[in-house]
Amino acid sequence: MTNLLSNSDARRVFLAKQGLSAPPNRALTKEGLLQLIRELGFVQVDSIQTVERAHHQILFSRNQTYRREHLTALLEKDGALFEHWTHDASILPSAFFVYWKHKFRHQEKVIVERWRKWRGEGFEAAFAETYERVERGGAILARDIKADGHVSGGWWNWHPNKTALEYFWHTGKFAIAGRSNFQKIYDLTERVIPEEFRKPEVSREEFVDWACRSALARLGFATHGEIAAFWNLVSPDEAKAWVSAHRDELIEVLIEPALEAKPRPSWAFADFLSTLDNYPGAPPRIRVLSPFDPMIRDRNRTERLFGFFYRIEIFVPEPKREYGYYVFPLLEGDRLIGRIDMKADRKKSTLDVKRLWLEPGVKASVGRLERLEAELDRVARFAGVEKVVLLEGWRG
Numbered sequence: 323m324t325n326l327l328s329n330s331d332a333r334r335v336f337l338a339k340q341g342l343s344a345p346p347n348r349a350l351t352k353e354g355l356l357q358l359i360r361e362l363g364f365v366q367v368d369s370i371q372t373v374e375r376a377h378h379q380i381l382f383s384r385n386q387t388y389r390r391e392h393l394t395a396l397l398e399k400d401g402a403l404f405e406h407w408t409h410d411a412s413i414l415p416s417a418f419f420v421y422w423k424h425k426f427r428h429q430e431k432v433i434v435e436r437w438r439k440w441r442g443e444g445f446e447a448a449f450a451e452t453y454e455r456v457e458r459g460g461a462i463l464a465r466d467i468k469a470d471g472h473v474s475g476g477w478w479n480w481h482p483n484k485t486a487l488e489y490f491w492h493t494g495k496f497a498i499a500g501r502s503n504f505q506k507i508y509d510l511t512e513r514v515i516p517e518e519f520r521k522p523e524v525s526r527e528e529f530v531d532w533a534c535r536s537a538l539a540r541l542g543f544a545t546h547g548e549i550a551a552f553w554n555l556v557s558p559d560e561a562k563a564w565v566s567a568h569r570d571e572l573i574e575v576l577i578e579p580a581l582e583a584k585p586r587p588s589w590a591f592a593d594f595l596s597t598l599d600n601y602p603g604a605p606p607r608i609r610v611l612s613p614f615d616p617m618i619r620d621r622n623r624t625e626r627l628f629g630f631f632y633r634i635e636i637f638v639p640e641p642k643r644e645y646g647y648y649v650f651p652l653l654e655g656d657r658l659i660g661r662i663d664m665k666a667d668r669k670k671s672t673l674d675v676k677r678l679w680l681e682p683g684v685k686a687s688v689g690r691l692e693r694l695e696a697e698l699d700r701v702a703r704f705a706g707v708e709k710v711v712l713l714e715g716w717r718g
Contacts, residue, residue, distance in 0.1 A: 325595055326585060327543065329578040333627055333656045335542040338601040340617040341384045342653065346605060350385040352392040356402050356415070358384065363540050363552070364412035366614040367405065369504050370636070372648040373666045373673065374705050376614040377413055382704050383609050383653075398500040401516040405498040405506075406491075409554040409619070416519040424529045425555055426494030433492060437485070452486035453495070461499045461509035462487075530556055534564040543575055543590040548623060565589055580629030604656045608693045610701055611651045618651060618658075630658035630681065645679060654693070659684045664698075666705040673702040673710045678717055686717065 327335075337343050341362055350358070358381070359365055368376035381388045396402045397413065404416050407425075414422070434446070456462055464484040487508045490496040497514035500507045512520065524532070537552035538544055544552070550561035565572065573592050576585035611618065613634045618624045625631050632651055635643045646663040653659070660680040666673050675698065680686060698710045 324587075325573060325575045327575050327577050327595075329580050329627070330656070331598060332543070332577050333580075334603055335598070335601050336627060337604045337617070337656055339540055339542045342609070342617060343602045343604045344384070346384065346607065346609070347386050350387045350389075350392075352389075352395060355381070355388065355392045356396055359396075359403065359413065360415045360417070361540070362616055363536065364408050364414050364616065366408075366616065366619070367411045367413060368614050370648060371666075373610075373650075373664060373701060375504070376612045378704075379610075379612040380615050382701075383611055383615065386700055386704070394500075401514065401519070404515055407554075409551070410614075416515060419515055419519040420522045420524055421529050421532055421555070423494060423523070424526065426492075430493045433489065437489070446486075446489075448482035449486045449489065452483045453490060455483075456487075456490075456496065456508060456510060461507050461513075463502060463505050463507055465505065530560055530564060534561050537561075538589065538591065543577060543588040543594065545586070545588050548620065549589075551620065577626070579626045581626075583626070586626060604653075606655045606693075608652055608654045608659070608690070608697045610662065610697055611653055613648060613650065615651070617653075624658070628658045632658075632661070646677065649679075652694070654690070657684075659690075662694075666702075666707050668707060671706075671708040673698060673705060673707050675710060675712050675716050677715070 334343070339361075341358055365377045365380050370376070373379065374382070377393070378388075378390055381393070393403075393413075397405070402416055403413050404419060405411065405413055406422055408414070452467065455467060464481075464487055467483040487496060487506075491498065491506075491508060495511060496508045497511040498506050499509040499514050533553050533555045534549050537549045541548060541552060546561040546565050547558045549565070550556050550558045556564075571592055572589045573594060575588050575590050575594065577588050578585050613632075618630075618632055621632060630651070635645060635649070636647060640647075645661060648665075649661045649663045651658055651661050658681070660678065662678050663676040664673055665676070678686075678694075684690075695710070702708070702710050
């Protein structure tokens with residue numbers, strides 16, 4: 323018999339798995355922060371600071387007592403977190419480093435060929451000298467060894483030493499020791515990642531099992547494609563084979579979508595339905611989400627579960643943007659109710675709200691606007707500005 327999961331139950335489970343159902347004002351210690359990141363799996367890093375950098379906003383949206391210095395300590399002093407790639411640059415628990423070693427070995431096989439097409443023959447010319455410079459001289463920023471006369475053109479035109487630094491980072495020989503004005507500080511991996519996380523090895527079979535099992539645990543229910551995409555460590559075929567090999571541990575569930583469509587067949591662990599009552603409902607308050615929030619990373623899943631179509635428009639030419647350059651989704655309880663365009667002006671110490679868009683059927687009631695204003699006040703304090711300014715026409 324196939325099990326049908328209602329849309330409201332699906333949203334409740336997924337939000338709880340995403341850390342968005344716990345009380346957002348509970349005291350969060352440094353150890354609690356590490357546990358939160360472990361439960362999420364990863365926190366994406368991004369350089370844009372329209373209001374606050376993505377990783378800080380992702381964590382703040384889950385707990386308003388989050389302290390940035392705790393994250394810095396876990397990353398740069400304790401060695402409990404490290405920075406590398408999932409689908410994008412992310413902060414990860416160092417306990418997962420053993421599995422990333424498989425990613426490093428895979429990258430080493432393909433990256434040289436790929437980058438040779440991108441950079442041309444001889445792009446490895448600075449590899450040896452760059453490695454020796456870090457080995458002997460210690461942690462370094464790319465700007466500290468920039469080639470003479472090189473004119474930077476962003477990621478498509480790295481100078482040779484920057485290319486070397488990134489290659490050694492992508493293949494696990496270097497690690498990120500910290501950041502200075504958001505620029506990566508590179509060092510030898512053995513000087514950054516504690517030995518207890520760096521030394522162990524797991525087999526390919528153990529690696530694939532962990533990648534699939536841990537992804538499904540954090541998603542609650544998923545197709546094999548969603549399982550593969552969560553960490554971006556294994557292929558959909560590998561995830562499909564894992565599901566087939568572990569059918570005795572899994573059940574098939576049909577997920578009711580938010581919009582008119584057929585229920586989507588997905589997989590869950592065998593005890594999933596019996597534990598549904600363990601997942602609390604999300605707090606009713608409104609929360610501003612980062613465009614890079616892991617809850618909405620899978621845009622198709624977001625649309626199926628929440629009936630909310632979201633695309634970031636950073637790379638869309640301004641005349642073609644439907645909303646704006648960097649627009650934040652709004653979560654109210656278990657619903658995505660709209661989006662908001664705002665920016666922190668640190669010279670004026672204001673959070674300038676440019677425009678609010680509510681989803682069809684979502685009313686701008688007095689109570690809802692009061693909840694929104696309360697959240698904007700919280701965001702303003704977190705961003706370090708003194709007040710919220712609602713610009714003319716912000717309600718559309």
